Amino acid sequence: MVLEDAFLDDVAFLRELRRDLHAYPELGFEEVRTSEIVASILSEAGVEVHRGLGGTGVVGTLRVGNGSRTIGLRADMDALAMPETADRPYKSRHPGKMHACGHDGHTTLLLGAARYLARTRRFSGTVHFIFQPAEEGRGGARKMIGDGFFDLFPCDAVYGLHNMPGLSTDEMAVVAGPQLASSDSWLVTFKGVGTHGAKPHLGKDPITAGGYFIASLQTIVGRVVDPLQPAVVSACSIRAGDPQALNVIPDLVEIGGTARAYSAEVRTQLEKEIERLAHGVAAMFDISASYEFRRRIPPVVNDADAAARALRAARAVCGEKVVTSFPPSTAGDDFAFFAGSVPGAYVWLGNGPAIDGALHHNTAYDFNDEAIPTGVAFWITLVEQELAD
Numbered sequence: 001m002v003l004e005d006a007f008l009d010d011v012a013f014l015r016e017l018r019r020d021l022h023a024y025p026e027l028g029f030e031e032v033r034t035s036e037i038v039a040s041i042l043s044e045a046g047v048e049v050h051r052g053l054g055g056t057g058v059v060g061t062l063r064v065g066n067g068s069r070t071i072g073l074r075a076d077m078d079a080l081a082m083p084e085t086a087d088r089p090y091k092s093r094h095p096g097k098m099h100a101c102g103h104d105g106h107t108t109l110l111l112g113a114a115r116y117l118a119r120t121r122r123f124s125g126t127v128h129f130i131f132q133p134a135e136e137g138r139g140g141a142r143k144m145i146g147d148g149f150f151d152l153f154p155c156d157a158v159y160g161l162h163n164m165p166g167l168s169t170d171e172m173a174v175v176a177g178p179q180l181a182s183s184d185s186w187l188v189t190f191k192g193v194g195t196h197g198a199k200p201h202l203g204k205d206p207i208t209a210g211g212y213f214i215a216s217l218q219t220i221v222g223r224v225v226d227p228l229q230p231a232v233v234s235a236c237s238i239r240a241g242d243p244q245a246l247n248v249i250p251d252l253v254e255i256g257g258t259a260r261a262y263s264a265e266v267r268t269q270l271e272k273e274i275e276r277l278a279h280g281v282a283a284m285f286d287i288s289a290s291y292e293f294r295r296r297i298p299p300v301v302n303d304a305d306a307a308a309r310a311l312r313a314a315r316a317v318c319g320e321k322v323v324t325s326f327p328p329s330t331a332g333d334d335f336a337f338f339a340g341s342v343p344g345a346y347v348w349l350g351n352g353p354a355i356d357g358a359l360h361h362n363t364a365y366d367f368n369d370e371a372i373p374t375g376v377a378f379w380i381t382l383v384e385q386e387l388a389d
Helices: 005-024 032-044 103-120 140-146 206-216 219-224 264-284 304-318 335-339 368-384
Strands: 048-051 058-064 068-075 124-133 159-165 176-180 183-193 231-240 254-263 288-297 301-304 345-350
Touching: 005 103, 005 368, 032 048, 032 058, 032 103, 032 124, 032 206, 058 219, 058 264, 058 335, 058 345, 068 103, 068 335, 068 368, 103 159, 124 231, 140 335, 159 176, 159 304, 183 206, 183 264, 183 301, 206 231, 206 254, 206 264, 219 231, 219 264, 231 264, 254 264, 254 301, 264 288, 301 304, 301 335, 301 345, 304 368, 345 368
Parallel strands: 068 124, 068 159, 159 345
Antiparallel strands: 048 058, 058 124, 176 301, 183 254, 183 288, 231 254
16 A cells, blocks of 8 residues: 655654653553543544543544444553563653553554544545553453443444564454453452361361362363363462461462453353362362452454455555464453444554564563554555545
8 A cells, every 4th residue: 555655754753652652651541641642633633532431531533525334443552560671762751660562552553544544534434543541451441331432432343453573564464253362350269267287187278279279270171161162261369378377277268360261152161160160179178169250351353344344454555464364362452342342353463573572561572663654554544445435
């Protein structure tokens, strides 16, 4: 795709913008500075701006011609609560906060597309530029929708984009079907009877029960879930006893973790099977167990028609360098709430090699500015093709 020459000047502006956003990361629902910048750039471009959905969310609307179709394009804005270790001129100025997943880049790409489309206006229809807060586990998409997003901004389809280290910056991956797993949390508490560590027979030991539970946890995926259905169950936290009292068997053991699946059926199966295992282990050790399963984010599953439209745009930008066989990620993204309401597609944009192993959520990660032209061109092309005159 050939964009107008002025787009080259846009790229220089966008590179500086991206680095500024990187230097001042903000956590979910705290994106005050970021949303101010987003709203200001959209307004200056002549895009109608709506603020307040999800607290710090921003929606820009651009209507051109009399086309009846409406699409939404989503970018996430938040950073992660983690330090940045790499030394770069635009390193995070906020200790303990970092753009370690590229949301600074995603915001920049969508702003670049909005500016270009507002200037050229070569489409007929309506596009909503969705700048979402709090994607990193804090429920920003659900909050925006709960605040009335689809009532205020009905969409025929929604699209999301995420950078992917390992693909080159002039590559994209577009695949129908599952893209990201559900992301749920679970907590099991075993309650026994505490006693002296030298006299275990006088109590009921929840620590040994917890060990059996953790060791048995993988039988859910290995022996219960259909082998053709991917799933993950991980114990990620355990709290029990006191390292200053190593002669005390405690009353309680708390074990928590995550469960991931690509289908609603397996997601429900994991919820039930973790509970069954917990109560079974508790019965075996004659103690009690309490259980909580927190449904956080559904899986992201690309609609076939929306994915085909996204693929057409990606091929117009990247030619033959579009990957159509790409494995889904076991990470989660609450774009699932948007795509669960209307047909949606989620695509991957190359971020170049993972330098020194710096993948997503790594303290040395950085969005690759070389991907800006490809990412912006994809958004522009998608709008111009889908909302053709």
